[in-house]
Amino acid sequence: MIEAIILWLGLLVFVSPKDPAPGLLHSKNEARNLECERLSVEEASRAHPGDVAPPGPRGDYYARSALVCTERLVRPGLRDARDEAILSTLDARSSELAAAADALRPELQGATWLVETYYPDPQVAAKIGFATKNALVFQGLRVSDRTPLLGAGDVQVITRMTPSDAYAAACRRYADNGSLGPDDVLLGVVSLDPRETALHAGLCQQGTWTWLR
Amino acid sequence: MNALRRVFAMALAVAFASGPALAADPLEAAQLAELDRVRTQVAGQVQLTAYDLLDELVLGWIQEPVFTTPTPVVLAGLTVPVGLGTGLQALLENHLGGLLTQNPGCNVQLSHCPSCTAVVVHSGPEGTVVSRGIDSPALLQELGSGGRKYALFVDVEAEGTWLVLRARMTELNPDLPIVWSRTLSHASSVPAMLRQPDDLKTVAEARQDYLAALESRGPLAVPVRIGVRAFAAPDGNTLFETDTFDTYDTTDTDTDTGLDTGGIGIAPPPFYWVQSGIELGMSDARAWISSFVLGYSVIPQAYQGLMGEVRFARLLTGNYRSLTRPDLYAFGGAAVMTVWGPATGSFTNNALNTDDILNQLEGDDPRAVFGTFQAGLDLRVGNRMGMSAFFEFLPSFRDSDNFGAYLSVFGLGIQSFGTEVTFWL
Numbered sequence: 001m002i003e004a005i006i007l008w009l010g011l012l013v014f015v016s017p018k019d020p021a022p023g024l025l026h027s028k029n030e031a032r033n034l035e036c037e038r039l040s041v042e043e044a045s046r047a048h049p050g051d052v053a054p055p056g057p058r059g060d061y062y063a064r065s066a067l068v069c070t071e072r073l074v075r076p077g078l079r080d081a082r083d084e085a086i087l088s089t090l091d092a093r094s095s096e097l098a099a100a101a102d103a104l105r106p107e108l109q110g111a112t113w114l115v116e117t118y119y120p121d122p123q124v125a126a127k128i129g130f131a132t133k134n135a136l137v138f139q140g141l142r143v144s145d146r147t148p149l150l151g152a153g154d155v156q157v158i159t160r161m162t163p164s165d166a167y168a169a170a171c172r173r174y175a176d177n178g179s180l181g182p183d184d185v186l187l188g189v190v191s192l193d194p195r196e197t198a199l200h201a202g203l204c205q206q207g208t209w210t211w212l213r
Numbered sequence: 214m215n216a217l218r219r220v221f222a223m224a225l226a227v228a229f230a231s232g233p234a235l236a237a238d239p240l241e242a243a244q245l246a247e248l249d250r251v252r253t254q255v256a257g258q259v260q261l262t263a264y265d266l267l268d269e270l271v272l273g274w275i276q277e278p279v280f281t282t283p284t285p286v287v288l289a290g291l292t293v294p295v296g297l298g299t300g301l302q303a304l305l306e307n308h309l310g311g312l313l314t315q316n317p318g319c320n321v322q323l324s325h326c327p328s329c330t331a332v333v334v335h336s337g338p339e340g341t342v343v344s345r346g347i348d349s350p351a352l353l354q355e356l357g358s359g360g361r362k363y364a365l366f367v368d369v370e371a372e373g374t375w376l377v378l379r380a381r382m383t384e385l386n387p388d389l390p391i392v393w394s395r396t397l398s399h400a401s402s403v404p405a406m407l408r409q410p411d412d413l414k415t416v417a418e419a420r421q422d423y424l425a426a427l428e429s430r431g432p433l434a435v436p437v438r439i440g441v442r443a444f445a446a447p448d449g450n451t452l453f454e455t456d457t458f459d460t461y462d463t464t465d466t467d468t469d470t471g472l473d474t475g476g477i478g479i480a481p482p483p484f485y486w487v488q489s490g491i492e493l494g495m496s497d498a499r500a501w502i503s504s505f506v507l508g509y510s511v512i513p514q515a516y517q518g519l520m521g522e523v524r525f526a527r528l529l530t531g532n533y534r535s536l537t538r539p540d541l542y543a544f545g546g547a548a549v550m551t552v553w554g555p556a557t558g559s560f561t562n563n564a565l566n567t568d569d570i571l572n573q574l575e576g577d578d579p580r581a582v583f584g585t586f587q588a589g590l591d592l593r594v595g596n597r598m599g600m601s602a603f604f605e606f607l608p609s610f611r612d613s614d615n616f617g618a619y620l621s622v623f624g625l626g627i628q629s630f631g632t633e634v635t636f637w638l
Contacts, residue, residue, distance in 0.1 A: 035373060035374045049533075051531060053532060070374035070400060070401055071374065071401055072371075072373055072374055072401070073259055073262075073294070073371035073373075073374065073375075073376055073401050074294065074296060074371045078296050079295055079296045083295060087294075087295060087370060087371070087372060088371075088372050088373040089372065089373070090370060090372050090377070091372055091375075091377055091396070091398070112388070112390075121295075123292075123295055124295060126292065126368075127292070127295070127368060127370055130292075130366065130368045130379050130381070131368075131370075131379060131396075133381060133391060133394065134379050134381060134394045134395075134396050137381070137391055137394040138394070138396070142390065143390075143391045143394075144388055144389050144390050144391065145364075145366075145381075145383040145389035145390075145391055146387075146388060146389045147344075147348055149342070
């Protein structure tokens with residue numbers, strides 16, 4: 001009889017759902033690397049046909065739901081924590097920024113939008129800029145890949161100013177040297193403090209800098 | 214001489230001073246090796262998904278072309294997830310190049326423009342600008358003079374459990390307007406579609422192909438099995454501890470010790486079988502299947518046998534047979550066997566004794582016909598090859614002295630254990 005129980009328990013391994021919680025089969029690190037979402041049976045059977053059986057025509061005999069767990073692509077700890085926090089939610093952040101810019105300044109819909117990112121890591125900065133440009137295009141705005149330029153003397157002066165003054169000064173210089181025309185708007189995506197993961201945004205239009213958030 | 218001593222002392226000092234640094238080198242190397250290993254592992258998972266996104270990108274251009282006529286496009290930048298290195302970047306660039314070459318219908322002609330991606334220095338009255346060629350207005354004016362050209366930027370990034378591809382197309386003139394952009398995403402839990410570069414398909418078309426492939430073999434298949442059955446020896450038999458062979462064997466004199474081979478039964482030898490027949494899929498995706506096979510077994514001078522076997526199997530790993538992962542079935546069935554030959558004397562209920570063996574030597578080969586019930590597991594790889602293991606119950610020999618039991622399930626002694634390898638024609 002004991003053998004029969006062992007046999008059936010062995011079969012259960014194949015037919016029972018996998019538990020994502022840390023324990024005998026999963027370490028804590030493996031569990032932390034999962035993002036889980038509880039779905040109704042209808043949603044889960046549509047999203048994962050074959051893995052989750054759809055409810056019967058007369059309903060199920062017991063309440064069911066599905067916990068869908070997905071493994072993160074990049075293991076925690078592989079990238080800098082701040083970069084990871086920003087990159088893992090980049091799509092949501094960039095869409096939110098673009099929507100806010102479009103909604104707060106509806107009169108600028110006919111302008112040409114430029115994007116500049118101020119983030120310590122150039123690789124991450126390029127990705128933030130890329131995502132923001134795509135999000136602005138998705139909003140139906142006219143976007144340019146052009147980069148406004150500052151002279152070497154401007155850079156020397158501006159980098160010695162406090163952040164609150166520096167962005168406004170740079171904006172004035174962009175307008176003065178012709179990098180930003182009257183129909184151009186520069187959306188600046190800024191990381192103000194190395195300890196925070198929030199991204200701030202400001203608009204430069206006709207030499208005037210305005211913080212959006 | 215003093216100078217020589219000073220040089221020697223300095224060399225010693227340098228050697229001792231550099232001791233900790235030397236000790237740190239292997240650690241650093243190990244850390245770098247671990248980082249490389251992690252990067253390789255992650256890149257291996259990401260690569261196929263990124264390929265899938267590039268396939269989707271080009272497929273989108275085929276279905277809704279950005280340009281009405283074939284247009285030169287410079288691949289101005291392709292960036293990969295932060296932390297995954299340039300190896301993945303090279304793979305993706307090659308894959309995108311292959312896709313664009315094999316799909317001229319997308320109207321995107323990959324154009325070579327080294328000056329676009331190189332760092333250039335431009336000096337003018339307003340100053341000297343050091344930038345990528347693609348950011349230099351002067352260079353762009355020169356490029357634009359030969360007709361309209363465009364630059365393609367592609368970025369792939371791992372965002373939590375999603376791999377996101379962003380692409381934009383920029384016209385190469387001093388205003389650099391973005392004329393097209395797209396964001397595509399792919400969940401890490403979804404397997405890559407592994408499209409053919411020269412035959413890109415939508416997800417719906419690929420799913421239709423998948424279902425067609427699942428059902429393409431029709432309801433009938435022809436399996437060929439090669440298997441072996443071993444029979445439990447009566448020694449250590451927990452089911453038959455009551456000494457029943459005394460009833461039949463009058464020669465037994467030492468049943469307590471079990472050392473008298475004349476009184477203890479002898480299990481039949483292992484039987485090798487070659488079987489073939491038909492397999493019927495009872496549902497479209499082969500979640501339920503049944504099979505009927507005939508088998509033949511022969512070991513010259515020992516035994517021969519014929520058998521017929523029926524099985525019903527249920528897929529345990531999902532509701533659909535998979536083309537990419539192994540499938541596990543549980544099955545139950547019944548078989549009828551007939552065996553004959555000198556080595557089949559144990560297929561009786563009585564313990565084999567000296568008289569039986571002598572009778573066999575005189576040419577009177579034993580023959581037995583019996584039925585079995587079986588249950589087991591069948592692991593199939595791509596429905597081309599399978600491996601199965603099963604237990605069998607032989608009701609005719611439930612009280613036989615020649616059979617033991619491997620285990621007891623609900624009071625039934627499992628007297629036989631078999632393994633098989635199956636190929637499908």
